[in-house]
Amino acid sequence: IKSIAVLTSGGDAPGMNAALRAVVRTANHFNIDCYGIREGYNGLIAGDVTKMGPRSVKNIINQGGTILKSARSKEFMTYEGRKKAFEQCQKLGIDALVCIGGDGSFTGAKVFNEEFGIKVIGVPGTIDNDIFGTDNTIGYDTALNTAMDAIDKIRDTATSHNRVFFVEVMGRDAGFIALNSGIATGALDILIPERKDSMDDLFSTFRMAEKVGKSSSIVVVAEGEVLGSIYDLAKATKEEFPNYDIRVTILGHIQRGGSPSCADRVLASNLGYGAVIGLMEGKNKVMVGMQSNKITYTPIEEAIKKHNEIDKNLLQIAEILAM
């Protein structure tokens, strides 16, 4: 491997910059040329590429977002788009692509490799933690802590006013942020897509909460939850319990921002380093991950197709501890 290019793609996640820094500096350490691509695959198609050296990634380990910028490229989903991207790789002499992103970005990388033979390696960067082949994805820990801080603040006002709050957290189709932030904030109930909840289950939880003397409560709802929109849930609850004073909060994109946590910076450093090492060892079409504190490589199609399981035990713990 003589020359690699790195991009960030899909939803940004805190720690992507730390991963970029690790890729650039590891490449430099082993005398591999490194190019940074702006705005995900769009930049590869347009040739929006700059050579990066160790000083181009100074002072970014603590920054949220991604200095390369990110995109969900429509053009790269087409063969013509990918062909243009390949021509840019040829022009620059790029042997391999490091793609920091989520499953959509990995799908693009996989197809690109199959069509044009450019080596690819994925680095899991998404707050959703929905990627198989790594215990955690870059950005998840920071997003969890952001959600936890926000819900703690909601608890203060919920308690002061004896209110019921429905709080929506991100995660796309996965309930990891909801389950873990819900446990960490002592939520009365946690609604996630992986468990098929019913309105009746939710109502009986409220009834139990009344019985044990709770005067306020927080229900954490994953955005991918399947019972209905958070507003529907709040409305149905109000109809069932007309005396409840209910509020809805959607945390939204604040969960994507902010300085990465220590855990995310260390994870990103490991994975960025591991990506370059993997390429040097001849690995291709894999995703680098951390499993039980070890750098591992998983075929990219497995990382895309398989899913991390929600910890059923944690769900039960949440229920027991809520009352």
Ligand code: F6P
């Ligand atoms: O994948 C990260 C994520 O923040 C999801 O949790 C959420 O569903 C989605 O991206 C939001 O996407 P956008 O930033 O395009 O609104």
